[in-house]
Amino acid sequence: MISFSPLKFNFVITTLFLIQIYSPATGQICDFNFDLSCDCTDIDLLNNEIATGGMNLSFDVDGDNDVDFDDKLSWLIAAGTSLEDVNLDGMVSPIDLLILVNNFNTINASHCSGDVNADGMINDLDAAILLEVFTGGVVSWLGSSDANWHNSSNWDVGLIPFADADVHISNTLNNPVVIQNSNTGLAESLLISGTSALTIQNGGALFIQGTQDPLLVMGELVIMEGGTLDVSIN
Numbered sequence: 001m002i003s004f005s006p007l008k009f010n011f012v013i014t015t016l017f018l019i020q021i022y023s024p025a026t027g028q029i030c031d032f033n034f035d036l037s038c039d040c041t042d043i044d045l046l047n048n049e050i051a052t053g054g055m056n057l058s059f060d061v062d063g064d065n066d067v068d069f070d071d072k073l074s075w076l077i078a079a080g081t082s083l084e085d086v087n088l089d090g091m092v093s094p095i096d097l098l099i100l101v102n103n104f105n106t107i108n109a110s111h112c113s114g115d116v117n118a119d120g121m122i123n124d125l126d127a128a129i130l131l132e133v134f135t136g137g138v139v140s141w142l143g144s145s146d147a148n149w150h151n152s153s154n155w156d157v158g159l160i161p162f163a164d165a166d167v168h169i170s171n172t173l174n175n176p177v178v179i180q181n182s183n184t185g186l187a188e189s190l191l192i193s194g195t196s197a198l199t200i201q202n203g204g205a206l207f208i209q210g211t212q213d214p215l216l217v218m219g220e221l222v223i224m225e226g227g228t229l230d231v232s233i234n
């Protein structure tokens, strides 16, 4: 007797889903590489496109037929975070500032390394954006290493003051601040409190350009022969 068993078919259905992540808020795309995550890889692609003036409309997040900084802002909204969140962990914290400090003064178009304004460099323009959040733009003297204004480790944020910085000097008992020969200091404003002193040496210069009361000296400001202090109001 011959018996037949019914044929059995196993169907293996493989369906490839190609999904892009859409933000419910904006309806725009933030996952450029289709890995179901809107992360540093994606924003760095966009950041580089903006920094290099590229016009690949794959990065036109806001759908206005060009690629510019507005697309980055739209991307950040889609990813649920803000411009100052360098490492995209959803929080703006001192870690974001530290990343920028560690990459300061480099040619780098990576948002996640600190190129917040997407111009291809990590410099004082990016630092000004972050410092506005953390310190209101204030850079304070610590004098923890030596007396040199131009030593970044003497400042609380790890950066030498730049043109947009409001500089506070309030702790110079053991470390008088010195702007040394051939060096130029920059600030938007300078506050020297009661027990502090700033010395501008021969050949050194300090340029302060601010909007209102850019210089307030309650302590001491010593300008040695050949030193320059230039204060102007915008």
Ligand SMILES: [Ca+2]
Residues within 6 Å of the ligand: 030, 031, 032, 033, 034, 035, 036, 037, 038, 039, 041, 042
């Ligand atoms: Ca992605």
Ligand SMILES: [Ca+2]
Residues within 6 Å of the ligand: 059, 060, 061, 062, 063, 064, 065, 066, 067, 068, 070, 071
């Ligand atoms: Ca656009």
Ligand SMILES: [Ca+2]
Residues within 6 Å of the ligand: 084, 085, 086, 087, 088, 089, 090, 091, 092, 093, 095, 096
């Ligand atoms: Ca962060």
Ligand SMILES: [Ca+2]
Residues within 6 Å of the ligand: 114, 115, 116, 117, 118, 119, 120, 121, 122, 123, 125, 126
């Ligand atoms: Ca930059």
